[in-house]
Amino acid sequence: MNKFKFDWLILPLVGVLIVLSVWHGVAGKKIFVTDAAGAIIEEKRIGLIPDLPNVVETWTSSLPYIKEPFAKRGEMDQGILRFTWYSLVLVAQGYAIALIIGVPLGFFLGLSPTFTKMFDPLIQVLRPVSPLAWLPLGLVLFMRAGPEAGTYAALFTIALCGMWPTVLNTAVGVRAVPQDYLNVGRVLKLSRWKMLTKILIPATLPYMFTGFRLSLGISWLAIVAAEMLTGRPGAGGFLWQEYNALIYEHIIFSILTIGLVGLILDRLMSLVEARFKATS
Amino acid sequence: MSKFLEITQLVKTFPTPKGPLTVVRDFDLGLKKGEFITVIGHSGCGKSTVLSMIAGLSDVTGGVIVLAGKEVTNAGPDRGVVFQAPCLLPWFTAFENVMLGIDQVYYTASKLERTQIAEYYLSLVGLADSMHKRPGELSQGMRQRCGIARAFALSPKMLLLDEPFGMLDSLTKFELQDVLLNLWQRDQKTALMVTHDVDEALYLSDRVVMMTDGPEATVGDILEVKFPRPRTRRQLLEDPEYYRLREYLIHFLNERSHHRPGKNGQPALAHA
Ligand SMILES: Nc1ncnc2c1ncn2[C@@H]1O[C@H](COP(=O)(O)OP(=O)(O)OP(=O)(O)O)[C@@H](O)[C@H]1O
Ligand SMILES: [Mg+2]
Numbered sequence: 001m002n003k004f005k006f007d008w009l010i011l012p013l014v015g016v017l018i019v020l021s022v023w024h025g026v027a028g029k030k031i032f033v034t035d036a037a038g039a040i041i042e043e044k045r046i047g048l049i050p051d052l053p054n055v056v057e058t059w060t061s062s063l064p065y066i067k068e069p070f071a072k073r074g075e076m077d078q079g080i081l082r083f084t085w086y087s088l089v090l091v092a093q094g095y096a097i098a099l100i101i102g103v104p105l106g107f108f109l110g111l112s113p114t115f116t117k118m119f120d121p122l123i124q125v126l127r128p129v130s131p132l133a134w135l136p137l138g139l140v141l142f143m144r145a146g147p148e149a150g151t152y153a154a155l156f157t158i159a160l161c162g163m164w165p166t167v168l169n170t171a172v173g174v175r176a177v178p179q180d181y182l183n184v185g186r187v188l189k190l191s192r193w194k195m196l197t198k199i200l201i202p203a204t205l206p207y208m209f210t211g212f213r214l215s216l217g218i219s220w221l222a223i224v225a226a227e228m229l230t231g232r233p234g235a236g237g238f239l240w241q242e243y244n245a246l247i248y249e250h251i252i253f254s255i256l257t258i259g260l261v262g263l264i265l266d267r268l269m270s271l272v273e274a275r276f277k278a279t280s
Numbered sequence: 281m282s283k284f285l286e287i288t289q290l291v292k293t294f295p296t297p298k299g300p301l302t303v304v305r306d307f308d309l310g311l312k313k314g315e316f317i318t319v320i321g322h323s324g325c326g327k328s329t330v331l332s333m334i335a336g337l338s339d340v341t342g343g344v345i346v347l348a349g350k351e352v353t354n355a356g357p358d359r360g361v362v363f364q365a366p367c368l369l370p371w372f373t374a375f376e377n378v379m380l381g382i383d384q385v386y387y388t389a390s391k392l393e394r395t396q397i398a399e400y401y402l403s404l405v406g407l408a409d410s411m412h413k414r415p416g417e418l419s420q421g422m423r424q425r426c427g428i429a430r431a432f433a434l435s436p437k438m439l440l441l442d443e444p445f446g447m448l449d450s451l452t453k454f455e456l457q458d459v460l461l462n463l464w465q466r467d468q469k470t471a472l473m474v475t476h477d478v479d480e481a482l483y484l485s486d487r488v489v490m491m492t493d494g495p496e497a498t499v500g501d502i503l504e505v506k507f508p509r510p511r512t513r514r515q516l517l518e519d520p521e522y523y524r525l526r527e528y529l530i531h532f533l534n535e536r537s538h539h540r541p542g543k544n545g546q547p548a549l550a551h552a
Pocket of ligand 2: 364442
């Protein structure tokens with residue numbers, strides 16, 4: 001029990017403390033230059049990286065956003081959970097599109113060697129492309145879509161980047177369906193539809209869920225790029241806006257929020273995945 | 281009398297990285313309707329290969345297989361297959377596994393009738409109490425029982441069994457052999473079963489087909505087993521003839537299986 005606590009609580013806390021102190025050590029600090037009479041004549045920042053906010057500054061400056069997580073003071077000045085919620089909604093939509101396109105694509109790739117030979121090289125080329133590169137293309141594609149063009153471009157980017165793990169894992173899963181299971185289907189002369197729903201899909205599900213989890217991670221990764229370039233309110237849009245507004249504390253705050261939410265999403269998906277693998 | 285299953289000059293060649301490998305060559309065999317035939321041979325000689333060609337799961341390279349007057353070109357539910365490993369679909373319960381085939385074959389029957397067929401066969405193999413469990417919750421023996429129920433429930437023209445009891449302990453094995461015999465006698469099926477258990481072959485079959493070692497395996501010899509049915513193990517064990525046949529099979533496996541017939545002047549027994 002003690003060993004457990006040590007491994008899972010003490011050690012991670014030590015790690016966090018080390019990083020925080022390094023951060024605090026290199027970060028800047030505000031000082032006031034006073035004249036002989038003690039009146040402030042200048043305010044300046046000193047330190048190794050003077051413009052990097054330190055831990056205390058980041059904490060005090062972020063506190064209002066944490067204390068009132070659902071506040072809405074203006075379009076770009078809202079509580080952090082409200083921002084996170086906007087981002088989650090956008091990601092959920094893009095992610096849904098990624099799955100709807102990715103799963104059938106994965107099945108085609110897994111089932112047809114010809115299809116694989118045709119499209120696999122292309123997929124390998126498109127897969128490593130960053131969301132930052134896709135977004136401008138999305139903006140061009142939906143340029144004539146009216147006021148919602150930014151949203152469409154963001155969805156396009158999230159879906160396109162998030163799709164690949166689902167596509168590839170599904171394809172691998174379909175190829176890995178044991179020949180024995182397929183033989184059962186052949187002996188029974190199952191129709192194509194039954195073969196798919198009764199044998200192929202259940203046999204591929206564990207692989208698909210691994211793909212779903214990885215896809216969600218990437219979709220979340222793409223959110224910052226999508227919101228930054230389209231200026232939407234959200235965890236990523238807030239980050240970019242605060243950079244432009246010179247409130248650097250909030251950049252760090254946003255990064256931490258995005259990271260934490262990403263972690264939570266991944267853990268949730270792992271739970272679903274584990275449940276699925278246990279029951280199938 | 282015309283044969284129910286007629287295999288003529290069967291050849292199977294697999295492409296391998298080291299060139300084509302002819303696993304089976306010049307394999308001839310005929311089965312009468314209602315006959316129970318076992319095939320024995322050393323591991324890797326090609327028994328499963330032959331069986332899967334009859335099942336239509338694997339293409340023949342040469343020769344023909346004719347079942348009830350029709351050439352076998354594809355798999356179908358007219359041949360009930362019990363696989364070497366009881367490959368039940370793990371996401372379905374035992375009942376659903378059996379139903380999958382029943383829905384397919386008895387598509388004109390009502391839902392109730394189909395359920396009854398499944399329940400009937402599952403209880404025949406002794407799974408009445410565990411039919412709603414998934415394969416993961418069943419023992420090896422129970423899974424194999426389910427595999428047998430699945431094959432029989434479709435009332436196929438013919439049963440193809442690939443070492444169905446190979447992985448079981450002897451008590452379960454004896455019990456399932458009797459289950460199989462009962463079903464076979466009741467439904468008057470024609471059955472072809474692969475085994476490498478000499479006692480199992482003698483207890484179950486009308487004829488034992490002995491295969492020579494691969495590559496290019498073929499029928500080395502055929503032994504008639506004329507014990508009256510229904511048989512009991514005890515009755516067989518008390519019969520001196522049983523030991524003579526057993527000795528014959530073991531001698532084949534130990535000595536003669538290494539040679540293709542003809543090469544050493546021992547032609548395959550004509551199978552009348
Ligand atoms: N798809 C394949 N490609 C190449 N070689 C194969 C293939 N399937 C089977 N073989 C070869 O054919 C031979 C016969 O295999 P088979 O599975 O029919 O043997 P078996 O008699 O059923 O053995 P066992 O008693 O161990 O089940 C083996 O040497 C095997 O390596
Ligand atoms: Mg085999």
